[in-house]
Amino acid sequence: MIDSPIPFEKAPLQRVSDSFLDDHQVNLYVQREDLIHPVISGNKWYKLKLNLKHAKERGFKTVLSFGGAYSNHIHALSAASGLFQLQSIGVIRGGCDGGNPTLRDAKAHGMQLHFASREEYAKRCNKLYWQQLQDIFGGCHIIPEGGNNIQGVLGSREIMRSIQSHGIAFDRVAVAAATGATLAGLIQAAPSHVKVLGVSTLKGEDTITSNVLGYLNDMATGRMAQWQVFGGYHCGGYAKVNARLLDFMERFSAGTGIPLEPIYTGKLFYALYDMVLNRQIPAGANVVAVHTGxxxxxxxxQPLMDKIKARVG
Ligand SMILES: Cc1ncc(COP(=O)(O)O)c(C=O)c1O
Structure with a gap:
C-alpha cells in the first residue's frame, strides 16, 4: 500500500498467457499500475506524490504544472492535488479551447487552466518564466512538465519495490519513456542483476538517455542495474499512430484483457513483442512490463485511431 492520504490499491501482477511468448520461451508479466486508482493511475501518482508532499510541507497552498491538452500528467495532478488540500493550476500548451475530456475533467477536479501560446509554452523550463508565473498566480510550488524532477524520480523507485513484493523471479523490467523520470527511478531501485529497458515514445535526438544519466550521476549509489533506451518504436513520433501499432494493440488487448493506449503502453508492448521476435529478449527471459496507465x-x-483503421479496413 502506498503511503498517501487515501488508500490506493496495490498494483496486481498479471502473467500474459500467449502462444507467441510460449513458442519463444519468454515469460511476460504486467505490473498493472493502471489499476491503483480510478483517476490517478500509473506512473503519474509516483511522480506526483513526493512533489505534493514537498509542497504541503513547505506551506504552499497551490501547485502549478505544464502539459498538452490531453496530458495524463495534468489530468492526474488536477485530482491528486485535492488529496493534499492543494489548489492546482495547469499551464496548457496553446491552440485548444479547454473543451476536450481531459481538460473538462481537470476543471471539474478544481484545476485552474492557463492557456499559453506556443511561444509562451516554449519557456516552460525557464526559471525567469517560473518567476513571472509566481508573480501572476502568487507563491506556488512549480512541478516541471511530466513530473520530471528529482521528487518524480525518487517517487518512481516505489514501482520497483511494488514489483519485488510479488515475489516472482524476473531479469528485465520495461517501461515506456518520454522524459525518462520513471525509467530513472526504476533503474535506481533495480537489483543489479535486473536489466531495465526504456521504450522511447519520442522521435529524434535521444533526450531520454541524457536526462536519465543526469539523474543517475546526481544520485550515484554504487552498483547499478544495466539499462538501455530503445528508440525504434515511436511509430512516426510522439503521439503518432500507425495501422500496425493499432492492429497489434487490438490483438493484444483482445487476447489478454489488458487495455492499452497508443502513445505509451501500446508502443511499449509493440516493442517488447518485436524484441522477443528478433531475440533481443532471449528464450528463458522473465520480463516485467510496467503498465503506466x-x-x-x-x-x-479515438477519432484519429478510427480514421486510421477506416483507411486500412
Ligand atoms: C501513460 C504514460 N506512460 C509513460 C510515460 C512516460 O513517463 P516519463 O515521462 O517519466 O518517461 C508517461 C508520461 O508521463 C505517461 O503518461
Missing part, C-alpha cells in the same frame, strides 16, 4: 488519453486519440 494513461488510459484517459484514449478519449482524445
Amino acid at each position: 494513461g488510459l484517459q488519453g484514449l478519449r482524445g486519440m
Whole structure:
C-alpha cells in the first residue's frame, strides 16, 4: 500500500498467457499500475506524490504544472492535488479551447487552466518564466512538465519495490519513456542483476538517455542495474499512430484483457513483442512490463485511431 492520504490499491501482477511468448520461451508479466486508482493511475501518482508532499510541507497552498491538452500528467495532478488540500493550476500548451475530456475533467477536479501560446509554452523550463508565473498566480510550488524532477524520480523507485513484493523471479523490467523520470527511478531501485529497458515514445535526438544519466550521476549509489533506451518504436513520433501499432494493440488487448493506449503502453508492448521476435529478449527471459496507465488519453486519440483503421479496413 502506498503511503498517501487515501488508500490506493496495490498494483496486481498479471502473467500474459500467449502462444507467441510460449513458442519463444519468454515469460511476460504486467505490473498493472493502471489499476491503483480510478483517476490517478500509473506512473503519474509516483511522480506526483513526493512533489505534493514537498509542497504541503513547505506551506504552499497551490501547485502549478505544464502539459498538452490531453496530458495524463495534468489530468492526474488536477485530482491528486485535492488529496493534499492543494489548489492546482495547469499551464496548457496553446491552440485548444479547454473543451476536450481531459481538460473538462481537470476543471471539474478544481484545476485552474492557463492557456499559453506556443511561444509562451516554449519557456516552460525557464526559471525567469517560473518567476513571472509566481508573480501572476502568487507563491506556488512549480512541478516541471511530466513530473520530471528529482521528487518524480525518487517517487518512481516505489514501482520497483511494488514489483519485488510479488515475489516472482524476473531479469528485465520495461517501461515506456518520454522524459525518462520513471525509467530513472526504476533503474535506481533495480537489483543489479535486473536489466531495465526504456521504450522511447519520442522521435529524434535521444533526450531520454541524457536526462536519465543526469539523474543517475546526481544520485550515484554504487552498483547499478544495466539499462538501455530503445528508440525504434515511436511509430512516426510522439503521439503518432500507425495501422500496425493499432492492429497489434487490438490483438493484444483482445487476447489478454489488458487495455492499452497508443502513445505509451501500446508502443511499449509493440516493442517488447518485436524484441522477443528478433531475440533481443532471449528464450528463458522473465520480463516485467510496467503498465503506466494513461488510459484517459484514449478519449482524445479515438477519432484519429478510427480514421486510421477506416483507411486500412
Ligand atoms: C501513460 C504514460 N506512460 C509513460 C510515460 C512516460 O513517463 P516519463 O515521462 O517519466 O518517461 C508517461 C508520461 O508521463 C505517461 O503518461
